[in-house]
Amino acid sequence: MKPLVLFIDDEISVLGAIQALVQPMHGEWEALFASDSLEALDLIKSMSRMPSPDVGGGQEFAVVVSDLCMPGISGIDFFEVLHAVSPDTVRILLTGNVDARLAIRSINDGKVHRYLSKSEIIGNLVPEVAEAIGLYRRTKARRQEVLSARRVRELFLDTMTHEVRTPLNGIMGMLQLLKTTPLSTEQREYVTDAMAASTRLTRLFTDILDYARLSSGQGGESDVTFEPRAVLDDVRAALAEKSRDKGVAFSCQVDAAVPVRVYGKEGILRQILFHLAENALKFTAQGAVQVSASLLPHGRAGSLSLLFVVADSGEGIPDDRIETVFEPFTQAEDAYVRTQQGAGLGLAIVQRLVRLVRAACLAVESG
Numbered sequence: 093m094k095p096l097v098l099f100i101d102d103e104i105s106v107l108g109a110i111q112a113l114v115q116p117m118h119g120e121w122e123a124l125f126a127s128d129s130l131e132a133l134d135l136i137k138s139m140s141r142m143p144s145p146d147v148g149g150g151q152e153f154a155v156v157v158s159d160l161c162m163p164g165i166s167g168i169d170f171f172e173v174l175h176a177v178s179p180d181t182v183r184i185l186l187t188g189n190v191d192a193r194l195a196i197r198s199i200n201d202g203k204v205h206r207y208l209s210k211s212e213i214i215g216n217l218v219p220e221v222a223e224a225i226g227l228y229r230r231t232k233a234r235r236q237e238v239l240s241a242r243r244v245r246e247l248f249l250d251t252m253t254h255e256v257r258t259p260l261n262g263i264m265g266m267l268q269l270l271k272t273t274p275l276s277t278e279q280r281e282y283v284t285d286a287m288a289a290s291t292r293l294t295r296l297f298t299d300i301l302d303y304a305r306l307s308s309g310q311g312g313e314s315d316v317t318f319e320p321r322a323v324l325d326d327v328r329a330a331l332a333e334k335s336r337d338k339g340v341a342f343s344c345q346v347d348a349a350v351p352v353r354v355y356g357k358e359g360i361l362r363q364i365l366f367h368l369a370e371n372a373l374k375f376t377a378q379g380a381v382q383v384s385a386s387l388l389p390h391g392r393a394g395s396l397s398l399l400f401v402v403a404d405s406g407e408g409i410p411d412d413r414i415e416t417v418f419e420p421f422t423q424a425e426d427a428y429v430r431t432q433q434g435a436g437l438g439l440a441i442v443q444r445l446v447r448l449v450r451a452a453c454l455a456v457e458s459g
Contacts, residue, residue: 095154379405
């Protein structure tokens with residue numbers, strides 16, 4: 093399919109001259125013309141609805157050449173809109189000699205790829221557009237490579253999820269059935285230990301997959317309406333048995349100022365709090381772990397900020413290890429034989445989940 097090029101200028105004489113200049117290139121690329129920015133936006137919108145035979149989705153312009161000074165929307169403002177809807181399109185600004193300084197500033201700001209003086213269009217317009225088409229094709233090729241690599245990673249992760257989790261679930265199911273049969277005390281201990289080991293293996297595998305998905309850019313989710321108190325209750329219920337077995341008190345507290353319902357990424361919040369609370373419980377030999385939520389006094393217009401704190405009475409983290417505990421496969425202890433199980437991925441997953449929530453931040457205090 094031939095690349096599409098759009099030319100925009102409110103001066104009919106200039107637009108006519110451009111039509112005559114690009115006419116010989118009809119066999120290599122298809123040119124369309126508009127006399128103002130609103131007409132150009134309508135063209136871009138209509139082309140996006142037309143199916144593309146080369147890639148999924150609609151068609152887009154490889155290059156857009158626009159005059160700087162036009163009634164209504166200026167060329168620079170138009171390019172800002174264009175960049176939002178079609179970031180790969182190469183944007184060339186046509187200027188008069190007096191407009192060059194403004195055009196250069198626009199290039200530095202990333203709004204325009206290049207500019208061309210109207211006094212130079214006779215000799216330079218066609219070569220500039222041809223070079224811009226090459227840039228567009230290289231950009232699309234690189235983007236396609238990234239998307240292909242991402243699809244391969246997604247397929248691998250989906251396959252691993254199925255091929256490994258399925259036999260693990262089978263092992264867990266058979267062990268649970270075996271435990272219901274008549275067993276000696278020694279045999280029952282063996283089955284109990286095997287079930288605990290299978291549970292740890294399943295959890296380790298889940299953490300590795302979660303970390304791999306987040307590292308490859310997956311894991312985003314839409315905002316929903318949810319209750320913060322219900323999220324904390326879910327975390328407490330998930331860790332109730334573990335806290336009971338360790339003899340460590342586990343509690344959740346929600347300040348009265350926290351709204352009953354909020355709008356945000358419920359699933360990501362639940363994962364973050366679970367990993368943090370589980371990690372706190374793991375390294376707390378005695379005492380208590382508490383998860384709390386409170387309303388921060390400052391917030392952006394039309395939004396609010398909540399502070400979630402996971403506190404424990406454990407031994408703490410050495411000062412020289414605080415900066416590394418969020419790195420993958422890292423624990424606060426460096427011993428060859430670790431006293432705590434796990435691959436050291438929980439906090440690394442937390443850090444990547446926090447990055448998905450752009451308004452969130454993560455802080456550590458030990459002492």
